[in-house]
Amino acid sequence: xxxxxxxxxxxxxxxxxxxxxxxxxxxxxxxxxxxxxxxxxxxxxxxxxxxxxxxxxxxxxxxxxxxxxxxxxxxxxxxxxxxxxxxxxxxxxxxxxxxxxxxxxxxxxxxxxxxxxxxxxxxxxxxxxxxxxxxxxxxxxxxxxxxxxxxxxxxxxxxxxxxxxxxxxxxxxxxxxxxxxxxxxxxxxxxxxxxxxxxxxxxxxxxxxxxxxxxxxxxxxxxxxxxxxxxxxxxxxxxxxxxxxxxxxxxxxxxxxxxxxxxxxxxxxxxxxxxxxxxxxxxxxxxxxxxxxxxxxxxxxxxxxxxxxxxxxxxxxxxxxxxxxxxxxxxxxxxxxxxxxxxxxxxxxxxxxxxxxxxxxxxxxxxxxxxxxxxxxxxxxxxxxxxxxxxxxxxxxxxxxxxxxxxxxxxxxxxxxxxxxxxxxxxxxxxxx
Numbered sequence: 329x330x331x332x333x334x335x336x337x338x339x340x341x342x343x344x345x346x347x348x349x350x351x352x353x354x355x356x357x358x359x360x361x362x363x364x365x366x367x368x369x370x371x372x373x374x375x376x377x378x379x380x381x382x383x384x385x386x387x388x389x390x391x392x393x394x395x396x397x398x399x400x401x402x403x404x405x406x407x408x409x410x411x412x413x414x415x416x417x418x419x420x421x422x423x424x425x426x427x428x429x430x431x432x433x434x435x436x437x438x439x440x441x442x443x444x445x446x447x448x449x450x451x452x453x454x455x456x457x458x459x460x461x462x463x464x465x466x467x468x469x470x471x472x473x474x475x476x477x478x479x480x481x482x483x484x485x486x487x488x489x490x491x492x493x494x495x496x497x498x499x500x501x502x503x504x505x506x507x508x509x510x511x512x513x514x515x516x517x518x519x520x521x522x523x524x525x526x527x528x529x530x531x532x533x534x535x536x537x538x539x540x541x542x543x544x545x546x547x548x549x550x551x552x553x554x555x556x557x558x559x560x561x562x563x564x565x566x567x568x569x570x571x572x573x574x575x576x577x578x579x580x581x582x583x584x585x586x587x588x589x590x591x592x593x594x595x596x597x598x599x600x601x602x603x604x605x606x607x608x609x610x611x612x613x614x615x616x617x618x619x620x621x622x623x624x625x626x627x628x629x630x631x632x633x634x635x636x637x638x639x640x641x642x643x644x645x646x647x648x649x650x651x652x653x654x655x656x657x658x659x660x661x662x663x664x665x666x667x668x669x670x671x672x673x674x675x676x677x678x679x680x681x682x683x684x685x686x687x688x689x690x691x692x693x694x695x696x697x698x699x700x701x702x703x704x705x706x707x708x709x710x711x712x713x714x715x716x717x718x719x720x721x722x723x724x725x726x727x728x729x730x731x732x733x734x735x736x737x738x739x740x741x742x743x744x745x746x747x748x749x750x751x752x753x754x755x756x757x758x759x760x761x
Contacts, residue, residue: 330349332352332353332356332362332366333366335349335352335353335370336366336369336370336373339370339373339374339377340373340377342377344380344382344383345379345383345386346386347382347386347389347390350383350386350387350390351386351389351390351393353366353367353370353390354387354390354391354393354394354489354493355390355393355394355489357489357492357493358394358488358489358492364496367493367496368496368499368500368502371493371496371497371500371502371505371508372500372502374502374505374507374508375502375504375505375508378506378507379507381549381552381553381556382556383507384507384510384511384549384552384553385552385553385556385557387507387508387511388510388511388514388515388518388553388557389557390489391487391489391490391493391511391512391515392487392515392518392519394487394488394489394490395485395486395487395488395489395519396465396483396485396486396519397486397518397519397520397521398436398465398468398469398519398520398521399469399521400434400436400469400472400520400521400522400523401521402473403434403469403472403473404434405432405433405434405612405613406433406434406523406524406611406612406613407433407434407435407436407472407521407522407523407524407612408428408433408434408435408522408523408524408525408526408608408611408612409435409436409437409438409517409520409522409524409525409526410424410425410435410437410525410526410527410528410604410608411513411517411525411526411527411528412527412528412530413513413527413528413529413530413535413536413537413546414530414535414536415530415534415535415568415571415572415680416447416534416568416571416572416576416680416681416683416684417447417571417572417573417574417575417576417581417597417680417705418447418530418568418572419447419449419452419572419573419575419581419582419584419585419597420528420572420597420600420601420604421437421439421449421479422449422452422453422479422581422582422585422638423585423588423589423593423597423601423605423629423634424601424604424605424608424625425437425477425479425641426477426589426634426635426637426638426640426641427589427601427605427625427628427629427633427634427637428477428605428608428609428612428614428625429475429476429477429634429637430476430628430633430634430636430637431609431612431614431624431628431633432476432612432614433476433608433609433611433612433613433614434472434473434476434477434612435472435476435477435478435608436468436469436472436477436478436520436521436522437449437477437478437479437480437520438479438480438481438482438486438516438519438520439453439461439479439480439481439482440481440482441481447576447577447578447581447684447687449479450479450481451578451699452578452579452581452582452585453479453582453645454578454699455578455579455582455658455699455700456582456642456647456648456651456658457647457648458646458647458648459642459645459646459647460645460646461479461480461481461645462480462481463478463480463481463645464483465483468480471644471645474644475637475640475641475644476637477637477640477641478641478644478645479641479645480645482516486516486519487515487516487519489515490512490515490516493508493512494512506542506545506546506549507549509546510546510549510550510553511553513527513550514550514553514554514557517559518557518559522559523559523560524559524560524561524562524611524612525554525559525560525561525562526561526562526563526564526604526607526608526611527547527550527551527561527562527563527564528563528564528566528600528604529543529546529547529550529563529564529565529566530543530566530567530568531543531565531566531567531568531756532567532568532569532680533568533569533570533677533679533680533681534568534569534570534571534680534681534684535568540565540756543565543756544565544757544759547563547564547565547757547759548563548759550563551563551759551760554760555760560611560760561760562607562611562758562759562760562761563758563759563760564603564604564607564755564757564758564759565755565756565757565758565759566600566603566754566755566756567752567753567754567755567756568680569677569680569709569752570677570678570680570708570709571678571680571683571684571705571708572596572597572600573588573593573594573596573597573705574594574597574704574705574706574708575702575703575704575705576683576684576687576702576703576705577687577690577691577700577701577702577703577722578691578698578699578700578701578702579655579658579659579699579700579702579722580659580702580703580704580722581702582655582658583655583656583658583659584597586635586638586652586655587655588601588629589629589632589634589635589638590632590635591629591630591631591632593629596708596754598629599754600754601625601629602622602625602626602629603618603622603754603755605621605622605625605628606618606619606620606621606622606623606624606625607621607622607758608621609621609624609625618758635652638652639652658699658700659700659702659722661697661700661724661725662700662722662723662724662725663722663723663724663725663726663727663728664704664720664721664722665720665721665723665728665731665735666717666719666720667717667718667719667720667721667735667738667739667742668715668717668718668739669713669718669739669742669744670739671744672712672713672714672715672744673712673713673744673745673746674710674711674712674713674744674745674746674748675707675708675709675710675711675712675713675718675742675743675744676709676743676744676745676747676748676749677709677742677743677749678705678708678709678741678742678743679740679741679742679743680741682737682740682741683703683738683741685737686703686734686735686737686738686741687701687702687703689734689737690702690721690723690731690734693727693730693731693734694723694724694727697724700722700723700724701722701723701724702721702722703719703720703721703722703738704719704720704722705718705719706718706719706720707719707742709748709749710748710749710751713742713744718739718742719738719742721734721735721738
């Protein structure tokens with residue numbers, strides 16, 4: 329086996345690393361035998377020179393081997409996991425996980441917290457008092473077996489290599505590397521142990537990847553890793569040019585997810601939920617095709633089919649299922665500040681990143697009342713505003729004055745003009761089948 333410095337030099341020369349060489353460096357880094365400087369040098373070589381498809385799969389396996397993984401093989405049927413690369417207002421998991429489970433397809437879901445300008449599914453669920461997302465592997469597997477769905481935070485014992493490497497990527501400016509992004513995501517997905525994986529790769533101004541070609545590359549890379557590791561994987565590349573739905577923030581997004589499960593969700597968000605759920609139902613064998621699955625999902629949303637399953641999930645994880653009937657209780661101790669734009673006209677753009685960062689900063693100011701902070705969007709791209717507010721900012725009672733500078737940033741996130749951009753499809757492409 330080559331020494332670590334020789335492995336770094338090999339990748340610097342644009343030569344393909346073997347599975348053993350990749351495993352040795354990753355395992356050594358987790359143990360502390362490989363220094364941060366050495367791993368940082370290798371990450372930079374990967375950023376500059378890329379990795380082959382086989383190297384990406386081998387890096388994913390090496391990271392996966394660094395910790396524990398769940399065994400869901402005892403569950404009947406085909407288990408289907410879902411992952412989104414993140415976007416402003418993306419509360420899709422809160423809808424599709426219970427909806428798909430209601431059709432008999434088990435959904436084991438490990439989710440993340442807020443990152444940068446994007447919110448996290450775990451934060452949104454934890455807006456429900458007493459609900460826990462810290463499930464042991466045994467409890468997680470038992471819950472999926474009993475009610476067909478669980479949404480939990482990743483445990484520290486799962487893929488510890490990813491945590492160490494991700495932190496170093498941030499420090500060495502190598503976050504943008506597609507092979508490193510793909511292996512990070514897929515190692516965590518594979519650790520959950522689902523049979524099939526549905527990936528939602530966001531692209532646009534409000535997404536982690538604003539360029540369509542890089543989003544397509546990431547989608548192809550992750551689907552290929554899935555195939556090489558024996559997991560049926562499909563990636564959807566979806567548009568994220570403005571916030572998804574009409575809410576941004578933990579409690580308000582949870583309320584919108586509940587409304588969507590009741591058949592009352594915003595058109596764009598409901599459409600994306602139908603598309604994603606349709607593919608998950610097809611992967612899980614509950615529909616003959618994604619189109620048939622989408623039709624079933626649309627009917628399921630209209631009939632409220634997923635609501636009882638969401639209540640089961642909330643109760644199983646320690647929260648009160650009654651919140652589904654009264655989500656407004658989550659924001660009852662708040663004040664609402666209307667956001668009036670300085671000019672009338674049609675909304676031509678919404679700076680999703682700026683809006684997401686504003687909500688993040690509102691939450692930081694609110695401390696232990698952060699879950700109640702959010703923005704309600706009344707006018708989206710193409711819609712007209714005059715004297716009515718374009719949005720409403722929700723903050724804990726008594727904090728509006730302090731939050732005024734942040735509220736001003738919300739106002740600046742809206743652009744008004746005369747020309748309306750053409751409406752574009754949410755779904756850009758499907759990778760894998």
